[in-house]
Amino acid sequence: MTKPILLLALEEGRLSEQHLARLRELAPGYEVIQSRDETEIRALIHRIEIVVGDIPWELLGEASRLRWVQLWGAGADWLMRYPEAARHPFILTNASGVHPIPISEHIFALLLALARRLPQAFRAQQAHRWESPDWDDVFELAGKTLVLVGVGAIGERTAQVARALGMAVVGVRRDPTRPAAGVERMVSPDQLLDVLPEADFVVITAPLTPETRGLIGREALRAMKPTACIVNIGRGAIIQEEALIQALQEGWIRGAGLDVVATEPLPADSPLWDMENVIITAHYAGKTPCYDERAFAILEDNLQRFLAGQPLRNVVDKQAGY
Template sequence: MTDPTLLLTHTVPPETSEALLDALRAEIPDADLLTAATPEETADLLPAADALITGRLDADLLADADIEWVQALSAGVDSYPQEALQERGIALTNASGVHAEPIGEQVLGGMLAFERGFLDAMAQKERTSWERVEGGELHGKTLGIVGVGAIGTRVAKLGSAFGMEVLGTKRDPDTAPEAVDECFGPDGHTELCRRADHLVLACPLTPETEGLIGADELRLLDGDAVLVNVARGEVVDEDALVRALQYGWIRGAALDVFETEPLPADSPLWNLSNVLLTPHMAGSTPKKAERWAGIIGENYRRFGADEALVNRIC
């Protein structure tokens, strides 16, 4: 098989595509790279492409494409037309691992914000009120991770380094990393809810995980527990979470993802004092382009050698 011609589609914004192109030229200098800034340019260049690098993908685009591989720039691919890709025999690979370090650090920051009383201290700062805040410790607490993939593994290592007991769920518990003290199968999330002081959601959005954490699961959490969601908003029943936060079923939540994004202005989450809210930015990092290029470069070489692609979804 010959080396593929890669098309960076218009779905990747200019500020991102420029850095990614520089990184790709360093990683695979001899590659034939095409770039499109508009939907029209993507359509015009599509016949010349063997593979797409894209931020999103409409099924309609596949009708006019003769491509063999789609590289997503996200870890989550729930919005991609996977059935249509499978029917056409087109490989789909994701960017799993690219976001593990920044998201892991964001999770750690969220847990520390609640454990060390940063939210209370910031609220008092706004009131110019000097009041003592009592901080806790992550050391000795129990960390539950729903979905020990690349991101969950990094969270586990950070939690373990802080002296936390680490529990997790994974499709194959036998492949859990050493940092996880006890691992359960995909249906073990209720056990994590029952035992975790900090429950971290790091699983992909699938039909099985949609609505995974609802009122029943939130009731299993201790009243001093914190929920951290860096997965997808739909993994949690948001109405049930709002009730849990309003009525003190749990201590608080650090949320980077939501059922509707941007988060509507009338969402109660904006005004809850026990919520740390960030605008779906946990994966942001200045090192993203070089990490993307590393995955794309590896798959470029494997594609040309007719070898199995890394991070293949379908």
């Protein structure tokens, strides 16, 4: 009898031979195949039962045996582009838990760089100029208020680090009755405009969903203090970019740290490139040498659960998108 397929649709080199051997040991009833080639996947689609990574989603209609997809990342906003995936009965899980350490550290790299005017210092260094900012042009994080939009695993670790630095944290999540370590007060998204005037920093860690798309626009940016900064490591489309550019140019807010933007790569003619009060990183907040080991640990655990008929970790609500 032909075995069903466990397809590893990952970039070459993400998994070692030891990883592959471990998967074959755990799932002897499956043929483990590693491929990202669309032609090859199309030829095998009727036998694929488990996918690690992602496949060309337009093939879903032919994936009659597909039961489970384990993403290698956390984001599932692609579901909005492929509604047939939300209707398909397969279970979708993600790699939530891989990112909290590198992304929270990236967030604070951006916050501290904005607070200590490091971009300006780097430019002065390149020009061989000895420049020191005025006393009021730098500031401390201690005693400041951070409004955290999205309090999942990344948001919770960000809150804990913020509290350790002496900051007050207000969380914004769909269910404000769920507490989170480090968050002093939790509010719902419909209270966002009420808490934004309190913020010295607004940090966006939320996923992109129909509800969060365009969440931060002119009204929200106008509600912030002119001394406040915004940091986005969620998805670029959560912020209305034209409104953000206007806010930065006209001084509605002090600055921004952007690891994600609406169009990636950021177009060369975007005004954001040349703004002294903006730090841009190329969507790499989640990168770490530890990434694949952490993601494999989630896969290994979930594979054992799947084969034993147990509930899986990190199940994504395909209708909600996270």
